[in-house]
Amino acid sequence: MAEGKIFTEKVWIIMIISTLIAFTVILGVLAEAISYTGPSAVCPVKYVELNEKIKPGVKQLSLGVYEVTIIGRQWAWTPNNITLKNPRKIIFKVASEDVLHGFEIAGTNVNVMVIPGYVAVITWTPPKDMEGTYIILCNEYCGIGHQSMYGTLTIVRG
């Protein structure tokens, strides 16, 4: 009985360790494969220099490559409604003017914290067949008007 118990224990411990090693390896490989490095940042951006450093708007860098700069404040995104034609790659730069916000395009992988003083920079490659209108919402509590902080991203193909 005692030996059987120790054997079961050992098997279980080996299973745990190998599972966790497998997870770590898979995660590392996956991250490498989709070149996911997490959001980078322009930082620190001092409170007084925010408005001269960050100009909200949409710029087309080359065919299908856009740079979208957005400022979040209580309780709106600027710009609020964005339309992009045949986007291949979108670089989002998102800044906050006041408190924490969360920049999420619902139903996509775009999801980044927006921290005052730290301009979030993420690159997103939307799926080739993706089109239509998506909600851009704030997913971090930012005061009592939090729920009205949303806009739209419209992707047009053709």
Add this chain to the structure above:
Amino acid sequence: MVDNFNKEDRFSRISILFSFVVLAVGGLFGIIQLLNRTPYFPKFIDASTYYLVLTGHGVLLAIAWTAFFIMGVGVILVTRETGLGVNSFLLNLSLILSLIGTLMAAAAILSGNATVLYTFYAPLYAHPIFYIGAALLIFGTWIYAVAIFQVYLRWRKLNPGKGAPLATLGVVTTLIIWLEATPILVIDVLKNFIPMSIYKMPVDALEARTLFWYFGHPLVYFWILPAIAFWYYGLPRLLGTKLFSVKMAKVAYILFILVSTPVGLHHQLVDPGASDIAKFIHVIFTYVVASPSLLTAFNVTATLIKAGRERGGKGLFGWIVKLPWDNPIFAAIGFSIILFGMGGISGIINASYVLNYVVHNTIWIVGHFHLTVATAATLTFMGASYLIIPMLFNKNIKSVYLARLQPYLWFIGMFIFSLAYHIGGVFGAPRRTYDVLYGGLIPKEWIYTLGIGAVGGIVFWVSGVIFIIQMLLTLSRGTRLSKQIDIKFTPMDYEVSRPSILDRLGIWIIIAALLIFIGYSIPLYDLYTRGLAPYPPISPFGGKV
């Protein structure tokens, strides 16, 4: 024996009764919030009330309900297991400070002066009373920790040839983790939040947030570990068997001490400005800290199988039906273990950063922590109450049938709620919001999952109401216990045989400090060397303070 600890038991009675009051208020806030955030359910409160209720729900249940129940039950476990008394001056002082602190924070929240949610991210402004109350509560818990450590050290001294007793070791481990985590929060509050609140001092939001999550993740082990200790200690006694492996239980405790803290960045995986390498280190540590949970799952399941077989269970699954599922204490623990398993799996998904950005800040997370803190911890504490309340108040549980029903309702409701919320999260439904309609743009998946989640939520809320009514009835109408509770509280021989390296906590605390240094030196170095970006405090009601 039971009557030897009058002063300690008075502490536990006050502490646990207060935790029930908090549970009732926090639970009421929960149902208000749940219904209000369900799509197309008529709004019956305005947005500022909603966020006030949400703040109250989080602070009261995640901090106050757990802390007061744990302090109460901790004293019972430690006194009964070691047979030693606890310094009553320290106990009373800790209780007074914690109560005052909690009442101050609660007053700030309920008066609408701290609508900042339980994470109170800077630079959102709350009244100084909120932060001062939170700090006082923590000071109170530190004094409590000192009192418990005294007992532990005395027991070790009186029993030189024995290993540390399991339940006491669990409580001590919990408090060690608490002491790893809370000093940084107190520094954060004193350095950032109180000056921000009083002098309108600008604050760096990332710094405040990083320090908050340094505390915020070990906090979850503060909730879970007492539950796990209760499984290790209570299950064998309840089932009349032995714990499958005492050694494995101690290894689990030590792993929690080692890696519960340098994992906080897994709450910040999508934060700009936090180093990628540090995030990866924290993710690996998070996987490591999943291992004691997996060890626990194995150990308690093996104990249950053994107990079931000893009761005549045959075959692969025969042991399950032989377990006393009609005993509310056992049913509560059994369901807690099952849902803790689900919560553990979703936790590993949260930590895996390529998956995290699908679910970050969505209702997935709400589903996750309702399995862990709101079930593994809370339902276990409810089960423990069915044992402890009769003992503390010398009353029989009133209406055994309701008591039997209660854990089942919680399990069914929570299963539906959390599953629906997990799925809704994958579709991107955000957490922490008054309204998800977004001017009619709401995807239909959100409507279904939030709607089904609401049904589950109502079911486990009813279970909570039954629990509270049950306790009220027991206290007011319960008949006197006819005999002493028939459980051997002192450690059984096999539980304390042979002290080993696993009982030398000092060594493990030093290694834990080293791991915290490895985990946090990079992000903090980055943060402070590149210069901070302080922004002025902002009111949750809009605009500068």
